[in-house]
Amino acid sequence: MQVNRRSFFKICAGGMAGTSLALLGFTPLPAAGAIRQYKLLRGRETRNNCTYCSVGCGMLIYSLGDGAKNAVSSIYHIEGDPDHPVSRGSLCPKGAGVLDYIHSKQRLKYPEYRAPGSDRWQRISWEEAFTRIARLMKDDRDANFQIRNAAGVTVNRWLTTGMLCSSAASNETGLLDQKFARALGMLAIDNQARLCHGSTVSALAPTFGRGAMTNNWTDIKNANLILIMGGNPAEAHPVGFKWVTEAKIRNGAKVVVVDPRFNRSAAMADLYAPIRAGSDAAFLMGVVNYLLTYEHVQWEYVRNFTNAVLIVSENYAFDEGLFSGYDAATRQYDKTGWQYERDEQGHARRDDSLSHPRCVLNLLKTHASRYTPELVHRICGTSQEDFLQICQLLAETSVADRTASILYALGWTHHSNGSQIIRAAAIVQLLLGNIGMMGGGINALRGHSNVQGFTDLGLLSQSLPGYLTLPSEKQTTLESYLQQVTPGGILPDQVNYWQNTPKFFVSLMKSFYGDRAQKENSWGFDWLPKWDKNYDCLTQAEMMTQGKLNGYLIQGFNPLAAFPDKNKAIRAFSTLKYMVVIDPLSTETASFWQRHDEFNDVDPAAIQTEVFRLPSSCFAEEEGAVANSSRCLQWHWAAAEPPGEALHDGRILGNIFLRLRELYRREGGTAPEPLLAMNWDYSDPWSPAPEEVARENNGKALADIVDAEGRVILKKGQQINSFAELRDDGTTACACWIYAGSWTESGNQMARRDNADPSGLGAVNGWAWAWPLNRRILYNRASADAQGKAWDPRRPLLEWNGQRWQGLDVPDYPVTAPPQQKIGPFIMLPDGMGHLFALDKLSDGPFPEHYEPMESPIGTNPLHPAVVYSPVARLFKADAAALGRADRFPCVATTYSITELFRHWTKHALLNAIAQPEQFVEIGAELAAEKGIKAGDWVRVSSKRGYIKAKAVVTKRLRRLPIDGKMVDTIGIPCHWGFEGSAKKGFLANTLTPSVGDANSQTPEYKAFLVNVERI
């Protein structure tokens, strides 16, 4: 008896008779789709990490192809890695759709060229692309390179071509970027960090010593209270958010959300309080005032571990919105008065009784006293009741055995006073004794998967790897540079770890220039470009509009969608002679010259820029390390080759670099020395291997290294184990000193996969490797009291055992220094103390102050009406003219991300594009009713700079708030759509945003600006 499958199942559906037929052997004929092996059976499994956000979830990538030479692999399945200690097998909607990103129709497969004035792309060969790009770069460099400045100082800089670096490529690509750009003398280099977490570094480094997330993802579960403000991790870092829910479930933690929108994090919170976008500094300074007024302070911690007791110079003052030293003509402060008062030995004076009127604590008390609950309500719109309840909850963690964790992201960084918002939160945590503690910290939730790594590697205008500063033209010699950037002691007997700067810098020079760097030539100091000012990306756009930038290299970055004021970006890019875009995807930036109706209303014939679109690999096709938000460097492997003719970033850089060198060797030209001096002696210099570059990041001994007793601790050629082994005599080379220890003689520490958590407290120290030296919680000495006993015996992170510090983490402290030595726990700061007063390290003041966003709905500052806005915020004249006022643009707008989409990448992934196909804006129910807008209506949202059109989502999540006696509405603008991708075409949200930036980080203000909304 023969039956086909369909009739067999019909028979089976009839009951027992059918089942018996099967038992008798009358099974159906095999159907093509029926005999299917388990789909992962033939696959090759490759470990990788999600390329989107900085949770860094583990992924298992399955590909076909046995890895044999010339066999082409094809990735067909991706799932969460169940071994990963943070993600534990989970992926959010972005990560779950990543296969569609890898196979996106918008993946670039071959190099393309757009001729000046043309309206189309044309396919070209790699050879043609590399040859033409090298020619354009050399001609521009030869014509514009400055060997000396007007004062005759050697500056070796090339200012007319800029470079934007990736935030998702590996650290190894990052180091190649750094060497490539500095060898050519570029100063106009920047990366995504400028546009997202730049303010984090500006705020946290002067406060604690390092500009990074203090704790880590898994540690969040140890918190007793979690304050989420300036971020929405349930939506933007969904898998990381699981540790918030762990804290709730297992630790009974309370979760508080303060945000302009009742967002998905708020939906999980015990308490939600609305706040006006752009007023966070006032709220947090209100908390500071509350804690100090009611003495909810961890006094022992504050006295021993913060600079509360130090006395400030009498030249410091604050009056009516201005700190001492303000110069209205330059819009800058002279910060010389923002210092401690010094004694005869040059040490800071102190008053342990805290009674001196100019001790830091009393100055802070006075400064914060203006931020009463009434004032907070007036500026923020938050009810006093909600505000006081939050203060009380935070106050409960001022005891030794309770901690609060603060989570934030771009909702704090994207403001013209973003650094000071974060500073205010840091002050709250210092007063509560929550830094260095398990379950505590200021947890900057980084966005892009490797924006931490690209910041670590110094891909910013004035930086070098490891947060070293690039020399300026005022530092005319190595000695003057080192003398100025190496901090002296402020208090006796402190670690002041940056005093080792000469060792880090000389080791970097040896890594950069090898044998060519010798003591006699100051280790090649002159070859580095010297800056005269910051060439951050706001400056770059301004330079372009003035015709001062000719070329632009853009790697894994979409500045047309990311720069503030998209129309200004179009004007800027249109002045370039050449643009080189290296990206896996077709981006709006590469197509900026292309007309896309209203979405990109340009005339290609009028744009004379030559554009190259070079296809690069994506994360799944490359090997290397990425640093997640917890500073954890995770190594990943390639699961396939890039599609078509696409190449790895390193191979693209290597080809341009070597061709330029060849041109200089053949033709000569301006200042070939810095370019020829840079070390590029890889086994395959055309395509440097990630392992080789990773070892270079770690550093090695160039001679036998001996310790203080003369014992050889490293043989010549061996990888160093720690930055403590670095020398300033040229016997060590290290490209990024904070990465020392990541690839030692024991192998690649970043590839470790021990997910054991023996304490059950989330200390998974065997997984990958975290900088510095695999420390998982920064400043962990502060988790124990002055005598070295853990503040909280249930969470003993680190304790003094009579001989050494030991515990669950690598001590962030000299291991054998006894507590009686009174070394401060903040070892990167000269005084070892957490800084309530930031001295002269910020451009806009040693204490935080509330300033209105540059576009303010109230047009005044209730604290000081004469100083409404940050007096030192980054603002170019032309941009000032493009600022709107509340009479025409009465609503506050704030941009944000949604779970299904990641910035402007996931609209290229079909699954995500299906999930969120169309642009929308969110409008509060009261405003919508007044304007006659219903859900699903088309609306036009306009600012002084342009307009977008989108579908209206009418919601009660955005409340109308009373601000300084006026009712203010907020519009929510998700920023994910554009004119390229698989989703429906949409407007770039940055069409609306103003070109203004934080005074310290120049990070633009995307989170609070003025718009009008109309139904269309």
Ligand code: SF4
């Ligand atoms: S986007 Fe972030 S949370 Fe989502 S899977 Fe990727 S790394 Fe994890």
